[in-house]
Amino acid sequence: MSKDYIRPMPKRWWTTRPGWAKFMLREWTALPVAIYCGVLIAMAAAARSEASWQGFCDWLETPLSMILHVIVLAFALLHTVTWFAAAPKAIRVFRGDEQVPEALVAGGHFAAWVVVSAGFALLVVGL
Amino acid sequence: MASSATKIEGKTVTLEIFRYQPDDETEPRYDTFEVPYREDWVVLDAINWIKDEVDGSLSYRWSCRMGVCGSCGMMVNGEPKLTCAVFLRDYYPKPMRIEPLEHFPVTRDLVINMDDFMGKMEKLQTWIVPKEPRTIEEGEYRQTPRQLADYKQYTMCINCMLCYSACPVYGLDSSFLGPAALTLGRRYSLDSRDGAKDERAELIQSDEGVWSCTFVGECSRVCPKNVDPAGAIQAGKVEGTVDMMKSMLMPWGRK
Numbered sequence: 036m037s038k039d040y041i042r043p044m045p046k047r048w049w050t051t052r053p054g055w056a057k058f059m060l061r062e063w064t065a066l067p068v069a070i071y072c073g074v075l076i077a078m079a080a081a082a083r084s085e086a087s088w089q090g091f092c093d094w095l096e097t098p099l100s101m102i103l104h105v106i107v108l109a110f111a112l113l114h115t116v117t118w119f120a121a122a123p124k125a126i127r128v129f130r131g132d133e134q135v136p137e138a139l140v141a142g143g144h145f146a147a148w149v150v151v152s153a154g155f156a157l158l159v160v161g162l
Numbered sequence: 163m164a165s166s167a168t169k170i171e172g173k174t175v176t177l178e179i180f181r182y183q184p185d186d187e188t189e190p191r192y193d194t195f196e197v198p199y200r201e202d203w204v205v206l207d208a209i210n211w212i213k214d215e216v217d218g219s220l221s222y223r224w225s226c227r228m229g230v231c232g233s234c235g236m237m238v239n240g241e242p243k244l245t246c247a248v249f250l251r252d253y254y255p256k257p258m259r260i261e262p263l264e265h266f267p268v269t270r271d272l273v274i275n276m277d278d279f280m281g282k283m284e285k286l287q288t289w290i291v292p293k294e295p296r297t298i299e300e301g302e303y304r305q306t307p308r309q310l311a312d313y314k315q316y317t318m319c320i321n322c323m324l325c326y327s328a329c330p331v332y333g334l335d336s337s338f339l340g341p342a343a344l345t346l347g348r349r350y351s352l353d354s355r356d357g358a359k360d361e362r363a364e365l366i367q368s369d370e371g372v373w374s375c376t377f378v379g380e381c382s383r384v385c386p387k388n389v390d391p392a393g394a395i396q397a398g399k400v401e402g403t404v405d406m407m408k409s410m411l412m413p414w415g416r417k
Contacts, residue, residue, distance in 0.1 A: 038184035039267035039275050044333045052240065055330055058378040121377065125396035132311045 064114035067107045074103075119144040173199040175250050176257035177208055179220065182268050190268070192259075193217070199254055205245040206234050209260065209272075222272035229386060232322030236272055237261040242327035244386050265326055265333040279323055282339050286347035286362055293357030309354040316349035316394060318387040325381035325391050331374055338374045339365065341381035341391030348394045363405075372398040 045051060049059040081091035094100055122144050123137035174196045182190040195216060197208040206224055213220045224234040227246040234245045239259055250258075266274035296303075325341035326332050332340045339347075347366055351359040365371055375395045382392040 039269055040182050040184070040190055041267050042264065044265075044330070048330055048333065052380075054328070054380040054383060055378065058330075058376070058380070062376075121379065121396075124377075124379070124382070124390070124393040125400055127393065127397055129308075129311065132307045134311070134315075 061113070061117045064110040064117070067110035068114060070103075071107045071111070115148065119148065170196060170198045173254075175199045175208070175254055177205075177212070178257060178259040179209075179212070179272070180259075180261040180268075181220075181271050182262075183219070184270060194257075197250075199250055201251055203250045205236075205238055205243070205248045205250065205258065205260065208250060209245065220272075221270045230320060232320030235263050235322045235324050235327070237264055237327065242324035242384050244322060244324070247386060263323055263327040265329070265336070266323070274323075276323065278336055279321070279326065279340070279343065282343040283321075283346060286339065286343050286365055287358050288343065288346040288350055290350060290353060290356050291358035291361075292355065303355040305354055312354075313349045313352040316345050316352075316389055319346055319349070319389045319391075320387055322386065324384045324386065328378075328380035328384040330378060330380075331376055335374070337370050339370050341395065342389075344372060344375075344398065345389060345391040345394040348398055363402075366398050367402040367405075372396075372402065375399075 049055040078091060081087045120141055123140035126140055128135040128140055175198075177195045177197055178192050179195060180190055181193050195212050197211055200207070204227075206227055209220070209222060210224075213222075222234070222236070224246065225231040227234070229244055229247050232244070235242060236245050237243070237260065238245065238248050239253070239256075240261075242263060245260070260272065262268045262272045262274045266276065266278070269275045319342055321342060323342065329338075329341055332338045344366060347362045350356050351362050351366075367373070372395045375392075377392065377396065379392045382390045385391060
């Protein structure tokens, strides 16, 4: 079988098929989310004194921070949507002998997301 | 060489076909064929026409031409497909490029070498290994509808290997057991009649098993039988994690 012809994968293999490109984009959403952890750490550090807190708040209003927030929000949404859409693959639920439809399992995740987000929104607005 | 001597009347469609003839050449080439366009023809019909009318040396696999045998899988315009289930009309009038299933060594033209896949099924013992020897007098193995529902979806697999061509993990490192073999391994491990669950789990939970999967999900998208190998593999990860947690929290329990 030594005469078999081997076709190696190209270096930028993820650019060759739409499904693979989508997968890579999903994986890359982890980066902006990780970067945003830096912002949260900075916020925790700034909370130590009045002056540094003011400085942090001022930075939040800069165009750079605005742009960063928009980008991170977009990726965080993509991250969440792709994650919940994938959830039914990992969670197979049976009711009796029948498997619960995937759309229902994914829908449950999205519904929980809305409820939890609304709860947080109420908490923030209520304060 | 590829030009047809047969005069074709009416509309035609262009097929670019990957050719590899190891006896004469060391590198593959692409041959272009003009094929009659028919509303009710699938790609396999067009390839059969080429072999009958133009070039009898074209090699490929096919058998049932009704999506059951799983032998006519090829790349159609870069997508793994059962060529008996892809209509020319869905691509017409664009030319179509037909290549052997990706991520496998090519033996000749559109014929791939499937030894690796066969070896993986053997390794995973994709058959029922009885819990204990049983005589015919003892009767059949009984199963409830619920026990059947556990694995029934996975029994639809026809071993067509489209999922391997869809999987970049397997393409980059063929030591990965891959979608179909892992799914079939799971199919037999979930079967109430089977007794080799632990042996298979060793492999399924190993580095070449489910944990190499990065959940691209393309295997499930290309599967012509809705087997959902991606789902089977993620379920295998969940099961492995639960087993690990159990053995950590209750080391005195069953392994």
